[in-house]
Amino acid sequence: MSEELNPHLRLLLGPGPSPVHPRILKAMSTHVVGHLDPDFLSVMDDCQVMLRDLFNTENQVTFPVSGTGSAAMEASVCNIVEPGDKAIICVNGVFGGRMSDVASRYGADVVTVEAPWGQPIDPGDVKAALDANPDAVMVGLVHAETSTGVLQPMEEIGAMCREHGALLLLDCVTSLGGVPVELDKWGVEVAYSGTQKCLACPPGVAPVTFSERALGKVRERKSKVTSWYFDVSMVEKYWGNERVYHHTGPISMNYAIREALRIIFDEGLEARFARHALASKALQAGVEALGLSMFAQEGARTPTLNTVALKDGMDDGAVRKSLLNDFNIEIGGGLGAVAGKIWRVGMMGHGATQANVVYLLSALEVIFSKLGYITRTGDGVGAATQVYADAAS
């Protein structure tokens, strides 16, 4: 017989899950009601109202999908794409690549627009792809690439897509709740996120939103959406006023996201984004003071996920293993093309604090000393502390 659950108390500074706010753990331990109970319908309503505010959208169809972030990606893509549709997908990391795989599984004729890992997508390249593919039904883009730490500038692409009649679909998994997300202003028609990043909530549900224009494409489909579970034409009838049973959703995880959203609006969006930006700035200052450099291109870095380039001779495995085993700190390694070459440090949600920044840097200094990567300690934590001192004065 297995023993009572007793995991280590980790500090989660990887690419997610991020540290969960205790109020959310408390909400999750609340007694369960039925998925058609008036009390649960009111939980659903609260989630929708707050998600619209967080996404900065008027989209009526805005709700948490009954799965994790990748489920929300699939739900977004599979409703829009019909077999044979042309889809332009921007790929500058793992998650753009995943979106391209999902779209092509659902029958899309995928055209990719690429940028090197660590750099944002060039809007000019998107325009060229739209010009060359006037029949494209969508453009898929990642706002914050969890594999590279790049934050995509969003000023121009939405207008280009509207001009060409293509729907802009945005991955906000690692941005929502940590940096401004302004869907309606940017002309985004479909977007999705996860909860285990800047919402400081465990994974288990994942926000999506569809504009009226996007729903128009869904309603004009010639064939049913291949996925029954993610078919928004049915799911929206449960989340909307009709309340028609579709599937039993994860009640407790909806409790969790509701509490996560309440915490976000208790703090206020501006204060929250400033806290993320400051933690990232301090972390970067510390990392650079240790002689390391950031991987993502300057000016296009998301504060929520900070990518650090390893120097030649550094032992990725040894450092991360020691962080986990000796300090109970989780950070992420590189994925795919940059495996072994970068570290991914999340400053997300409840985790983006001065305490976490200085503890991580202090732990890294101890490990780096031991491994002979640095000859004296204090530079990293000192530089990070100075950033907080400057901000306080």
Place this chain on the structure above:
Amino acid sequence: MSEELNPHLRLLLGPGPSPVHPRILKAMSTHVVGHLDPDFLSVMDDCQVMLRDLFNTENQVTFPVSGTGSAAMEASVCNIVEPGDKAIICVNGVFGGRMSDVASRYGADVVTVEAPWGQPIDPGDVKAALDANPDAVMVGLVHAETSTGVLQPMEEIGAMCREHGALLLLDCVTSLGGVPVELDKWGVEVAYSGTQKCLACPPGVAPVTFSERALGKVRERKSKVTSWYFDVSMVEKYWGNERVYHHTGPISMNYAIREALRIIFDEGLEARFARHALASKALQAGVEALGLSMFAQEGARTPTLNTVALKDGMDDGAVRKSLLNDFNIEIGGGLGAVAGKIWRVGMMGHGATQANVVYLLSALEVIFSKLGYITRTGDGVGAATQVYADAAS
């Protein structure tokens, strides 16, 4: 700003979610670790070992899908079916119908074998369908139909399917953990369940299992599985020894199912099944003593989900509304063809107790008196109590 979460404390005696065991709520409030943390890998291992025992299978690939029961249905079907494959689906209620919809969305040429709602599928009809469709790749069957309360006898169908080279796929959503499920003995190749029924756990993950023969069909596919999220050829590499990241799973819900499984094996399967059977027997005795009759055919009733036929002139809405508002009890109404005609009373997991049976009957007697359906009280609760008295002596 929305208020602190404070739902009514309901007694969940509908078709699910069922009452959640407090040990599970406690497990869900445990601090979160990463999806590749050694501590989480060991949670995953525990879940797999216990799920195999509960399904009575040696299948290596046995794990909880990152979604609810309908996600597990989709994961089961979409991996097996390729466009153009012939699939025989047995339909005697809503969930067989749903399986048929899912299979056809994934491109299957669906042949249905039907039985009237409230009756089990006739194995002779399955044999006839297999004889008429020797190229069928699968037979889909529901073990316990949540819409009708029918428990499907499982003695013959597996052997028929093997003889014809078709994979038997079984929906165990409302049976697993409440009645014996013996996949290997029955010749079932793919099965799935939910957690919010007889596992007494909130919805949010959902068990699936694939036999080696079923995985053979997956490995011989000519095309990728349309769903990326549910593609078992990738997901099994995360749950298996390779531990290759696929998607971030719902950590806390995996904590929950692990605790649910521990509770099940603490109680013991035989004791658990006997408890469910006794609660159902007592409930039926009480219902019949009130002059009502059961909807599902005698001899083919699942103790986990008891369907009661309304008598002419009874007001479905008034009774269920009063149960909810005056007694905090949730029971289910009929779905589809039997909407307004039956009630569905779950005796599932932690909820299958003498206390719940007699409280529900007592509440019904109060309501029935008020509405003039009965002229004296005590017959229902008395009959149910007698069943427990007989069992105790």
